[in-house]
Amino acid sequence: MSLMQGIADGRRFISAGKLAPVLFLAALAGGEAAWIQAHKLVFVGTEPVLWATLVLISISAAYGLTGRSRALSEMSYYAALWVVAALIGAILTYLCATLNLPLLDEEFTNADLALGFHWLSFYAFVREHRLVATILTIAYFSGLPQIFFSIIYLAHIGRSDRNDELWWSSTIALVLTSLLSGLFPAGGTLFYYSIGLENAVHLPHFLALRDGSMTAFSFDEMKGIVTFPSFHTTTALLLIYVYRQLGIFRWVLALNVLMLISTPINGGHYLVDMIGGGAVTVCSIYLMQRVRFFLNR
Numbered sequence: 001m002s003l004m005q006g007i008a009d010g011r012r013f014i015s016a017g018k019l020a021p022v023l024f025l026a027a028l029a030g031g032e033a034a035w036i037q038a039h040k041l042v043f044v045g046t047e048p049v050l051w052a053t054l055v056l057i058s059i060s061a062a063y064g065l066t067g068r069s070r071a072l073s074e075m076s077y078y079a080a081l082w083v084v085a086a087l088i089g090a091i092l093t094y095l096c097a098t099l100n101l102p103l104l105d106e107e108f109t110n111a112d113l114a115l116g117f118h119w120l121s122f123y124a125f126v127r128e129h130r131l132v133a134t135i136l137t138i139a140y141f142s143g144l145p146q147i148f149f150s151i152i153y154l155a156h157i158g159r160s161d162r163n164d165e166l167w168w169s170s171t172i173a174l175v176l177t178s179l180l181s182g183l184f185p186a187g188g189t190l191f192y193y194s195i196g197l198e199n200a201v202h203l204p205h206f207l208a209l210r211d212g213s214m215t216a217f218s219f220d221e222m223k224g225i226v227t228f229p230s231f232h233t234t235t236a237l238l239l240i241y242v243y244r245q246l247g248i249f250r251w252v253l254a255l256n257v258l259m260l261i262s263t264p265i266n267g268g269h270y271l272v273d274m275i276g277g278g279a280v281t282v283c284s285i286y287l288m289q290r291v292r293f294f295l296n297r
Helices: 003-013 014-039 047-066 070-097 105-114 119-128 130-140 145-156 162-181 188-195 204-211 231-242 249-266 271-295
Strands: 042-043 214-220
Touching: 014 070, 014 130, 014 271, 047 070, 070 145, 070 162, 070 204, 105 188, 105 271, 119 130, 119 188, 119 249, 130 249, 145 162, 145 231, 145 249, 162 231, 162 271, 231 249, 231 271, 249 271
Parallel strands: 042 214
Antiparallel strands: none
Protein backbone atom coordinates (compact mmCIF):
# COMPACT_ATOMS: atom_id res chain seq x y z
CA MET A 1 0.00 0.00 0.00
CA SER A 2 1.33 3.43 -0.93
CA LEU A 3 1.89 6.23 1.56
CA MET A 4 -0.79 8.35 -0.10
CA GLN A 5 -3.29 5.48 0.10
CA GLY A 6 -2.49 5.03 3.79
CA ILE A 7 -3.07 8.73 4.45
CA ALA A 8 -6.39 8.57 2.56
CA ASP A 9 -7.51 5.55 4.61
CA GLY A 10 -6.51 7.31 7.82
CA ARG A 11 -8.48 10.44 6.91
CA ARG A 12 -11.51 8.33 6.03
CA PHE A 13 -11.32 6.53 9.37
CA ILE A 14 -11.19 9.72 11.46
CA SER A 15 -13.56 11.78 9.32
CA ALA A 16 -16.39 13.88 10.77
CA GLY A 17 -18.86 11.23 9.67
CA LYS A 18 -17.05 8.64 11.80
CA LEU A 19 -16.51 10.86 14.84
CA ALA A 20 -20.04 12.31 14.99
CA PRO A 21 -21.73 9.11 16.25
CA VAL A 22 -19.13 8.81 18.99
CA LEU A 23 -19.73 12.39 20.11
CA PHE A 24 -23.50 11.88 19.94
CA LEU A 25 -23.29 8.80 22.17
CA ALA A 26 -20.96 10.62 24.57
CA ALA A 27 -23.47 13.47 24.90
CA LEU A 28 -26.29 11.02 25.61
CA ALA A 29 -24.17 9.19 28.17
CA GLY A 30 -23.36 12.48 29.90
CA GLY A 31 -27.02 13.41 30.17
CA GLU A 32 -27.90 9.96 31.48
CA ALA A 33 -25.17 10.12 34.10
CA ALA A 34 -26.67 13.31 35.51
CA TRP A 35 -30.17 11.77 35.51
CA ILE A 36 -28.92 8.61 37.22
CA GLN A 37 -27.20 10.65 39.91
CA ALA A 38 -30.31 12.74 40.51
CA HIS A 39 -32.54 9.66 40.94
CA LYS A 40 -29.95 7.59 42.85
CA LEU A 41 -30.24 4.70 40.39
CA VAL A 42 -27.55 2.06 39.87
CA PHE A 43 -26.83 0.13 36.68
CA VAL A 44 -24.28 -2.68 36.99
CA GLY A 45 -22.92 -5.34 34.66
CA THR A 46 -21.90 -2.92 31.91
CA GLU A 47 -18.22 -3.89 31.94
CA PRO A 48 -18.54 -6.65 29.27
CA VAL A 49 -20.20 -4.13 26.99
CA LEU A 50 -17.38 -1.66 27.45
CA TRP A 51 -14.71 -4.31 26.89
CA ALA A 52 -16.47 -5.57 23.76
CA THR A 53 -16.63 -2.00 22.47
CA LEU A 54 -12.91 -1.50 23.08
CA VAL A 55 -12.05 -4.70 21.21
CA LEU A 56 -14.29 -3.81 18.27
CA ILE A 57 -12.91 -0.27 18.00
CA SER A 58 -9.35 -1.65 18.12
CA ILE A 59 -10.11 -4.06 15.28
CA SER A 60 -11.73 -1.28 13.27
CA ALA A 61 -8.75 1.00 13.79
CA ALA A 62 -6.23 -1.71 12.94
CA TYR A 63 -7.89 -2.57 9.64
CA GLY A 64 -9.12 0.93 8.82
CA LEU A 65 -5.98 2.96 9.40
CA THR A 66 -3.81 0.44 7.56
CA GLY A 67 -6.29 -0.08 4.75
CA ARG A 68 -5.98 -3.87 5.08
CA SER A 69 -9.74 -4.47 4.98
CA ARG A 70 -12.22 -1.66 4.69
CA ALA A 71 -15.14 -4.10 5.05
CA LEU A 72 -13.86 -5.58 8.32
CA SER A 73 -13.13 -2.10 9.63
CA GLU A 74 -16.69 -1.01 8.82
CA MET A 75 -18.20 -4.11 10.43
CA SER A 76 -16.26 -3.62 13.65
CA TYR A 77 -16.95 0.12 13.77
CA TYR A 78 -20.73 -0.18 13.38
CA ALA A 79 -20.87 -3.19 15.69
CA ALA A 80 -19.19 -1.07 18.38
CA LEU A 81 -21.63 1.78 17.80
CA TRP A 82 -24.62 -0.58 18.05
CA VAL A 83 -23.33 -2.16 21.28
CA VAL A 84 -22.94 1.23 22.95
CA ALA A 85 -26.24 2.54 21.58
CA ALA A 86 -28.04 -0.54 22.93
CA LEU A 87 -26.60 0.06 26.40
CA ILE A 88 -27.36 3.78 26.42
CA GLY A 89 -30.81 3.26 24.90
CA ALA A 90 -31.80 0.56 27.38
CA ILE A 91 -30.79 2.75 30.31
CA LEU A 92 -32.65 5.72 28.82
CA THR A 93 -35.91 3.75 28.64
CA TYR A 94 -35.52 2.90 32.33
CA LEU A 95 -34.81 6.50 33.26
CA CYS A 96 -37.86 7.78 31.39
CA ALA A 97 -40.07 5.30 33.24
CA THR A 98 -39.21 7.09 36.50
CA LEU A 99 -41.34 10.05 35.38
CA ASN A 100 -44.24 7.97 36.72
CA LEU A 101 -46.96 9.74 34.78
CA PRO A 102 -50.50 8.23 34.76
CA LEU A 103 -50.87 5.05 32.71
CA LEU A 104 -52.79 5.44 29.46
CA ASP A 105 -53.88 1.84 28.87
CA GLU A 106 -57.56 2.73 29.03
CA GLU A 107 -57.14 5.52 26.49
CA PHE A 108 -55.07 3.35 24.15
CA THR A 109 -57.62 0.52 24.36
CA ASN A 110 -60.46 2.88 23.49
CA ALA A 111 -58.45 4.31 20.60
CA ASP A 112 -57.85 0.80 19.24
CA LEU A 113 -61.55 0.00 19.43
CA ALA A 114 -62.39 3.27 17.68
CA LEU A 115 -60.02 2.23 14.89
CA GLY A 116 -61.76 -1.14 14.65
CA PHE A 117 -58.92 -3.18 16.10
CA HIS A 118 -59.96 -5.80 18.68
CA TRP A 119 -56.77 -7.03 20.33
CA LEU A 120 -58.41 -9.89 22.23
CA SER A 121 -59.90 -11.32 19.04
CA PHE A 122 -56.53 -11.15 17.28
CA TYR A 123 -54.83 -12.73 20.30
CA ALA A 124 -57.36 -15.59 20.36
CA PHE A 125 -56.94 -16.22 16.62
CA VAL A 126 -53.16 -16.49 16.87
CA ARG A 127 -53.35 -18.73 19.94
CA GLU A 128 -55.68 -21.09 18.09
CA HIS A 129 -53.29 -21.51 15.14
CA ARG A 130 -49.99 -22.95 16.35
CA LEU A 131 -48.19 -22.61 13.02
CA VAL A 132 -49.19 -18.97 12.69
CA ALA A 133 -48.07 -18.31 16.27
CA THR A 134 -44.69 -19.98 15.64
CA ILE A 135 -44.02 -18.05 12.44
CA LEU A 136 -44.96 -14.75 14.05
CA THR A 137 -42.84 -15.44 17.11
CA ILE A 138 -39.78 -16.18 14.96
CA ALA A 139 -40.38 -13.00 12.98
CA TYR A 140 -40.83 -10.92 16.12
CA PHE A 141 -37.51 -12.00 17.59
CA SER A 142 -35.63 -11.58 14.29
CA GLY A 143 -34.96 -7.88 14.89
CA LEU A 144 -31.60 -8.23 16.63
CA PRO A 145 -30.28 -10.94 14.28
CA GLN A 146 -31.32 -8.73 11.36
CA ILE A 147 -29.28 -5.86 12.79
CA PHE A 148 -26.19 -8.07 13.15
CA PHE A 149 -26.70 -9.46 9.64
CA SER A 150 -27.10 -5.95 8.24
CA ILE A 151 -23.84 -4.74 9.78
CA ILE A 152 -21.98 -7.56 8.04
CA TYR A 153 -23.92 -7.65 4.77
CA LEU A 154 -23.94 -3.91 4.11
CA ALA A 155 -20.21 -3.64 4.86
CA HIS A 156 -19.50 -6.65 2.65
CA ILE A 157 -21.28 -5.13 -0.37
CA GLY A 158 -19.62 -1.76 0.21
CA ARG A 159 -22.73 0.10 1.33
CA SER A 160 -21.33 1.99 4.30
CA ASP A 161 -23.93 4.67 3.58
CA ARG A 162 -26.74 2.22 4.38
CA ASN A 163 -25.01 1.09 7.58
CA ASP A 164 -24.77 4.75 8.49
CA GLU A 165 -28.45 5.32 7.70
CA LEU A 166 -29.52 2.33 9.77
CA TRP A 167 -27.47 3.32 12.81
CA TRP A 168 -28.37 7.01 12.84
CA SER A 169 -32.09 6.50 12.19
CA SER A 170 -32.35 3.67 14.75
CA THR A 171 -30.46 5.56 17.44
CA ILE A 172 -32.50 8.72 16.90
CA ALA A 173 -35.65 6.57 16.98
CA LEU A 174 -34.54 4.96 20.24
CA VAL A 175 -34.10 8.37 21.87
CA LEU A 176 -37.49 9.58 20.63
CA THR A 177 -39.16 6.33 21.67
CA SER A 178 -37.67 6.48 25.16
CA LEU A 179 -38.78 10.07 25.74
CA LEU A 180 -42.29 9.45 24.40
CA SER A 181 -42.63 6.28 26.49
CA GLY A 182 -42.01 8.35 29.59
CA LEU A 183 -44.53 11.01 28.59
CA PHE A 184 -47.20 8.51 27.46
CA PRO A 185 -46.65 5.41 29.63
CA ALA A 186 -48.68 2.22 29.44
CA GLY A 187 -48.37 -1.30 30.79
CA GLY A 188 -49.41 -2.92 27.53
CA THR A 189 -52.21 -5.20 26.42
CA LEU A 190 -51.11 -8.20 28.51
CA PHE A 191 -51.15 -5.97 31.57
CA TYR A 192 -54.47 -4.34 30.73
CA TYR A 193 -56.34 -7.55 29.91
CA SER A 194 -54.53 -9.61 32.60
CA ILE A 195 -53.80 -12.33 30.07
CA GLY A 196 -50.56 -14.14 29.25
CA LEU A 197 -48.82 -12.33 32.10
CA GLU A 198 -46.04 -14.93 32.11
CA ASN A 199 -44.94 -13.32 28.85
CA ALA A 200 -45.11 -9.78 30.23
CA VAL A 201 -41.50 -9.96 31.41
CA HIS A 202 -41.19 -6.18 31.37
CA LEU A 203 -43.76 -5.54 34.09
CA PRO A 204 -41.66 -6.16 37.25
CA HIS A 205 -39.02 -3.62 36.25
CA PHE A 206 -41.53 -1.21 34.71
CA LEU A 207 -43.73 -1.07 37.81
CA ALA A 208 -40.76 -0.99 40.18
CA LEU A 209 -39.29 1.99 38.35
CA ARG A 210 -42.58 3.82 38.58
CA ASP A 211 -43.04 3.37 42.31
CA GLY A 212 -39.35 3.60 43.19
CA SER A 213 -39.24 0.19 44.89
CA MET A 214 -36.22 -0.89 42.86
CA THR A 215 -33.17 1.28 42.20
CA ALA A 216 -30.43 -1.19 41.13
CA PHE A 217 -30.47 -3.02 37.80
CA SER A 218 -28.08 -5.40 36.06
CA PHE A 219 -27.66 -4.81 32.35
CA ASP A 220 -27.96 -8.50 31.48
CA GLU A 221 -31.37 -8.62 33.22
CA MET A 222 -32.84 -5.43 31.75
CA LYS A 223 -36.01 -5.81 29.68
CA GLY A 224 -37.68 -3.88 26.89
CA ILE A 225 -40.16 -1.88 28.96
CA VAL A 226 -41.54 0.46 26.28
CA THR A 227 -45.16 0.10 25.16
CA PHE A 228 -45.86 3.37 23.33
CA PRO A 229 -44.49 3.93 20.77
CA SER A 230 -43.56 0.47 19.52
CA PHE A 231 -39.83 0.27 18.82
CA HIS A 232 -40.31 -3.10 17.10
CA THR A 233 -42.51 -1.32 14.58
CA THR A 234 -39.82 1.30 14.03
CA THR A 235 -37.11 -1.35 13.64
CA ALA A 236 -39.11 -3.26 11.03
CA LEU A 237 -39.88 -0.13 9.02
CA LEU A 238 -36.30 1.15 9.18
CA LEU A 239 -34.92 -2.19 7.97
CA ILE A 240 -37.33 -2.11 5.04
CA TYR A 241 -36.25 1.47 4.28
CA VAL A 242 -32.51 0.77 4.48
CA TYR A 243 -32.72 -2.23 2.12
CA ARG A 244 -34.61 -0.33 -0.58
CA GLN A 245 -33.32 -1.10 -4.09
CA LEU A 246 -30.89 -3.72 -2.78
CA GLY A 247 -30.82 -7.29 -4.04
CA ILE A 248 -32.41 -8.96 -1.01
CA PHE A 249 -35.07 -6.29 -0.47
CA ARG A 250 -38.01 -8.63 -1.11
CA TRP A 251 -36.83 -11.04 1.61
CA VAL A 252 -36.28 -8.24 4.09
CA LEU A 253 -39.70 -6.83 3.25
CA ALA A 254 -41.44 -10.18 3.78
CA LEU A 255 -39.72 -10.88 7.10
CA ASN A 256 -40.43 -7.43 8.47
CA VAL A 257 -44.06 -7.41 7.38
CA LEU A 258 -44.37 -10.57 9.48
CA MET A 259 -42.61 -8.76 12.33
CA LEU A 260 -45.16 -5.97 12.11
CA ILE A 261 -48.05 -8.43 12.19
CA SER A 262 -46.52 -10.18 15.21
CA THR A 263 -45.95 -7.01 17.22
CA PRO A 264 -49.39 -6.66 18.86
CA ILE A 265 -49.27 -10.26 20.14
CA ASN A 266 -45.64 -10.98 20.94
CA GLY A 267 -44.95 -7.45 22.10
CA GLY A 268 -48.21 -6.92 23.95
CA HIS A 269 -48.77 -3.75 21.96
CA TYR A 270 -51.81 -1.69 21.11
CA LEU A 271 -52.43 -0.71 17.51
CA VAL A 272 -51.82 2.92 18.50
CA ASP A 273 -48.36 1.85 19.71
CA MET A 274 -47.60 0.78 16.15
CA ILE A 275 -49.03 3.97 14.69
CA GLY A 276 -46.81 5.89 17.10
CA GLY A 277 -43.87 3.74 16.00
CA GLY A 278 -44.62 4.63 12.38
CA ALA A 279 -44.61 8.34 13.23
CA VAL A 280 -41.29 7.94 15.04
CA THR A 281 -39.90 6.18 11.96
CA VAL A 282 -40.79 9.10 9.69
CA CYS A 283 -39.27 11.64 12.10
CA SER A 284 -36.12 9.53 12.54
CA ILE A 285 -35.54 9.17 8.81
CA TYR A 286 -35.97 12.91 8.33
CA LEU A 287 -33.58 13.77 11.19
CA MET A 288 -31.08 11.16 10.00
CA GLN A 289 -31.07 12.70 6.53
CA ARG A 290 -30.48 16.17 7.98
CA VAL A 291 -27.62 14.90 10.14
CA ARG A 292 -25.95 13.08 7.26
CA PHE A 293 -26.41 16.10 4.95
CA PHE A 294 -24.70 18.31 7.52
CA LEU A 295 -21.83 15.86 8.08
CA ASN A 296 -21.23 15.25 4.38
CA ARG A 297 -21.12 18.89 3.29
